[in-house]
Amino acid sequence: MKTYKKFMDALAFxxxxxxxxxxxxxxxxxxxxxxxxxxxxxxxxFTEELVVAVFVLITLMAAALACREGELVSLxxxxxxxxxxxxxxSMIIITVLSIIFTCILFKYGMDKVITQMANGKRTFVLxxxxxxxxxxxxxxxxxxxxxxxxYCIDFCCRRExxxx
Numbered sequence: 001m002k003t004y005k006k007f008m009d010a011l012a013f014x015x016x017x018x019x020x021x022x023x024x025x026x027x028x029x030x031x032x033x034x035x036x037x038x039x040x041x042x043x044x045x046f047t048e049e050l051v052v053a054v055f056v057l058i059t060l061m062a063a064a065l066a067c068r069e070g071e072l073v074s075l076x077x078x079x080x081x082x083x084x085x086x087x088x089x090s091m092i093i094i095t096v097l098s099i100i101f102t103c104i105l106f107k108y109g110m111d112k113v114i115t116q117m118a119n120g121k122r123t124f125v126l127x128x129x130x131x132x133x134x135x136x137x138x139x140x141x142x143x144x145x146x147x148x149x150x151y152c153i154d155f156c157c158r159r160e161x162x163x164x
Contacts, residue, residue, distance in 0.1 A: 008150050012068055015061050015143060022054045022061075046125045053133035060140020067147035070155065072098070088156050095152035102144045109137030 033047040066072045079090050116131035123130055 004150075008068070008146065011143065011146065012065060015065055019058060019061050019065075022058050026051050026054055026058075049123055049125050053136065056133070057136040057140065060136060061143065064140060064143035064147050067098075067144050068150060070151045072144075072148075091152055091155050095148050098148050099145055102141050102148065106138050106141035106145070109134065109141055113138060 029047045033044040121130045
C-alpha cells in the first residue's frame with residue numbers, strides 16, 4: 001500500500017507540474033498574441049490551435065486531481081445523509097460508475113488517436129499530427145481512473161474519526 005501511495009503521490013506531482021506548465025504556456029501565448037496584434041499588427045495564427053488543445057489537457061488533468069480529493073466522486077448531500085453502514089457501499093457504487101464513464105472516455109479517446117495516426121491527419125496551422133492533441137484525452141482519462149480508485153481505497157480504509 002505504501003508503494004501504491006508513493007506512486008500516486010508522484011503521479012499527482014507530475015500532473016501538477018503539467019498543469020503549471022500548461023497554464024503558463026497559455027498565458028504566454030495569449031498575452032503574446034494580443035501584444036503582437038496590437039503593437040506589431042501581426043496575429044499569431046498558431047495560438048488558437050495550441051491553446052484549445054492545451055485547455056483540453058488542463059481540464060482533464062484538473063479533473064483527475066479533483067478525483068484524488070474526492071471532489072468529483074459524489075454529491076455529498078446524498079452520501080452524508082446515508083446511514084454509516086451504507087456509506088462505503090455507496091462510495092464503491094459511485095466509484096464503479098465513475099470508472100465506467102471514464103473508461104468509455106478513454107476508449108473513445110484511444111479510438112480517435114488510433115484513427116488520427118492511421119489517417120496521418122495534421123493540424124491546419126502548425127502541421128503537427130493531430131493524434132498528439134487527441135492523446136490528451138486518454139492520458140487524462142487514465143489519470144482519472146487511477147485517482148478514482150485511490151480515493152475509493154482511501155475512503156474505505158480510513159477510520160470513522162478520520163472521515164470527519
